[in-house]
Structures are given as structure tokens and as C-alpha cells.
Amino acid sequence: MTYAVRAEGLRKRYGAVTALDGVDLEVSQGTVLGLLGPNGAGKTTTIRILSTLLRPDSGRASVGGFDVVRQADQVRRLIALTGQYAALDEHLTGAENLELFGKLLELGKREARRRAAGLLADFGLEEAADRPAKTYSGGMRRRLDLAAGLVGRPSVLFLDEPTTGLDPESRLALWQAVRRLVTEGMTVVLTTQYMEEADQLADDLVVVAGGAVAARGTAAALKAKVGDRTLVLRPERPGKLNELLVAAAQAAPAARTEGEERVVIPSADGALMNAVLDRVTEAGLTLDEAEFRRPSLDEVFLAVVGRTVGQAQQDTEATRRDTEPEVDAA
Numbered sequence: 001m002t003y004a005v006r007a008e009g010l011r012k013r014y015g016a017v018t019a020l021d022g023v024d025l026e027v028s029q030g031t032v033l034g035l036l037g038p039n040g041a042g043k044t045t046t047i048r049i050l051s052t053l054l055r056p057d058s059g060r061a062s063v064g065g066f067d068v069v070r071q072a073d074q075v076r077r078l079i080a081l082t083g084q085y086a087a088l089d090e091h092l093t094g095a096e097n098l099e100l101f102g103k104l105l106e107l108g109k110r111e112a113r114r115r116a117a118g119l120l121a122d123f124g125l126e127e128a129a130d131r132p133a134k135t136y137s138g139g140m141r142r143r144l145d146l147a148a149g150l151v152g153r154p155s156v157l158f159l160d161e162p163t164t165g166l167d168p169e170s171r172l173a174l175w176q177a178v179r180r181l182v183t184e185g186m187t188v189v190l191t192t193q194y195m196e197e198a199d200q201l202a203d204d205l206v207v208v209a210g211g212a213v214a215a216r217g218t219a220a221a222l223k224a225k226v227g228d229r230t231l232v233l234r235p236e237r238p239g240k241l242n243e244l245l246v247a248a249a250q251a252a253p254a255a256r257t258e259g260e261e262r263v264v265i266p267s268a269d270g271a272l273m274n275a276v277l278d279r280v281t282e283a284g285l286t287l288d289e290a291e292f293r294r295p296s297l298d299e300v301f302l303a304v305v306g307r308t309v310g311q312a313q314q315d316t317e318a319t320r321r322d323t324e325p326e327v328d329a330a
């Protein structure tokens with residue numbers, strides 16, 4: 001079996017920091033691999049090695065069968081990396097930017113134009129084609145950036161947090177664009193902080209934490225691993241949330257609140273639900289809702305990494321604050 005992308009035992013250190021501590025992954029052609037992990041997990045380092053921008057200290061990786069270190073030129077002809085290669089010129093129009101990429105690839109003027117026009121249409125940028133890129137919104141710029149990467153018809157696309165900071169509409173547009181590329185046979189490796197994005201786009205997931213693979217599998221398989229179902233209860237009156245928690249916890253010690261209006265009970269089955277509902281009724285509480293929920297990818301992440309994505313981010317920010325040098329007020 002040959003994979004479109006393959007990495008074996010990738011290690012990378014930056015001084016005292018071990019960014020990657022033996023990462024293995026495989027991506028079949030025409031599929032999307034989602035790389036998930038908290039800040040500092042090693043996602044970008046992995047992407048940079050796979051896209052030939054960074055050499056691993058040890059281990060090896062290949063794209064389209066070419067070694068990313070020894071055959072970096074061949075690899076570069078096969079790939080696109082958003083946000084890196086595609087250095088857009090702010091003063092050129094969208095169309096001119098794409099045509100310029102075509103010229104750099106020595107496509108010839110007509111072919112460069114043809115590809116630019118096709119991509120502008122594919123990415124919903126036709127109307128903005130003749131406006132300078134500096135007038136583009138964040139979402140349009142991201143799409144133009146992706147389009148620029150596609151001028152060379154890559155077979156493997158690396159996307160490092162492609163939708164961070166985009167509004168929901170722009171995010172959806174980008175997801176659609178990626179899905180269409182995949183149906184055309186493109187292989188995609190993407191990193192994301194959004195569980196929903198991984199759920200929507202990725203065929204397979206690799207969760208990295210501390211530079212190592214903490215879990216891998218399809219979204220469905222990872223969800224199944226984390227466990228069965230979560231029982232979600234919502235009191236009729238939000239003010240009763242704590243009373244509901246106390247009542248539920250008598251039957252299910254793992255009960256906890258989620259947000260301002262729900263009590264959740266992980267790994268619940270029908271018998272546990274009956275026991276919980278008995279306690280809730282005894283306590284004289286009325287429910288607005290009681291339902292089983294399949295684990296979300298966020299819960300998978302929590303189970304695998306021990307923290308939610310949000311907490312992991314906060315932890316990293318706190319560490320950064322702690323280690324920032326004190327400014328002497330003298």
C-alpha cells in the first residue's frame with residue numbers, strides 16, 4: 001500500500017523543547033487527515049516537515065512516494081501549503097495574483113489566465129477579481145490564498161488552521177471548497193482547533209499532544225472509544241440547575257454541569273437514566289429535556305488529552321504569561 005503522505009518516527013527539537021517525539025501518520029490518496037491537538041502540540045511542526053520547509057532531526061516522511069528531505073524538489077511540485085507559498089501581493093488584483101502564480105510556474109500567458117479565471121469562479125471571487133487584494137475581507141483573502149496554492153494543480157494540500165478567525169459563513173465556504181477538491185482526488189492534511197471542522201472534513205484523525213500521537217482513527221471510531229453516550233438533563237427552570245445536579249449525583253456520581261443550563265452524565269445507559277430520573281422526581285424537580293448524546297469530538301479530545309481544547313489554550317496562554325520576562329520599572 002502506498003500512501004499519499006507518510007511519516008515515520010518524526011522527531012524535532014528546538015533547543016530544550018521537544019516539538020516532535022516520534023510522530024507516525026499515513027494519509028491515503030483522496031482523503032483528508034485532520035491533525036488535532038492543543039497549542040504547542042506539534043501540529044505546525046509536522047506540517048512544516050511534510051511540506052519540506054523544515055528538516056526532521058530523525059525519522060522520515062514522504063509525499064507521493066518522494067522523500068521530503070532527499071527529494072524535496074519533487075515533493076514541492078506535488079504540494080500546496082496555504083498561507084506560506086502563497087505570498088499574495090496586496091496591490092495586485094485577485095486575478096493578477098493568480099496569473100502571477102501561473103507565470104511563475106511557466107504556464108504561458110493563456111493557460112495562466114485560464115486557470116486564474118477557473119479558480120476565481122470556483123472560489124466565488126469572480127466579482128472581486130479585478131479589485132486589489134488589499135480590499136479583500138479576511139474570508140476572501142483566505143480563499144484567494146487557497147486558490148493561489150491550487151494554480152499549480154497540486155495533488156496534496158496542507159492547510160494549517162485554514163479557518164481560524166473566519167466567520168461561520170466564510171468557514172462554510174472554505175469547507176465546501178475543500179470537500180470539492182477532495183472529491184476530485186486531492187489529498188488534504190489539515191490542522192485545526194475546531195472540533196467541528198475535523199468532524200466535518202476529516203476522514204481520519206490524529207490527535208497529537210506533547211509532540212506524540214495520543215490517539216488516531218476515524219471520528220466515529222474515536223467517539224466510540226471515548227464511550228457510549230452522555231445523558232443530558234435540562235431543568236425546566238434554569239435556577240434549579242444546582243438542585244438538579246445534587247439530585248442526579250445521588251444516582252450518578254459523575255454528573256456535572258455543562259454551561260449554565262445543563263447537567264451531563266457521561267457513560268450513561270438506560271438503567272442509570274432510570275435511576276437518575278427517580279432521584280430527580282423525588283426531589284420534586286421538573287425537566288425540560290432529557291436526552292442521550294453521542295460524544296462530541298471535543299469530549300474525545302478531553303478524554304485523550306485530559307483537557308478540552310479551550311482549557312489547553314488557556315493553559316498555554318497562562319504559561320506564556322508566566323514565562324514572559326518581567327519588565328523592570330526602573
Ligand SMILES: Nc1ncnc2c1ncn2[C@@H]1O[C@H](COP(=O)(O)OP(=O)(O)OP(=O)(O)O)[C@@H](O)[C@H]1O
Binds near residue numbers: 039046
Ligand atoms: N522556531 C521555533 N523555535 C523554538 N521553539 C519552537 C519553534 N517552533 C515551534 N516551537 C515549539 O515547538 C512546540 C510545537 O510547536 P508547534 O508550532 O508545532 O505547535 P502547534 O501544535 O502548531 O501549536 P498551535 O496550536 O499553537 O499552532 C511548541 O512547544 C513550540 O513552542
Ligand SMILES: [Mg+2]
Binds near residue numbers: 160
Ligand atoms: Mg500551529
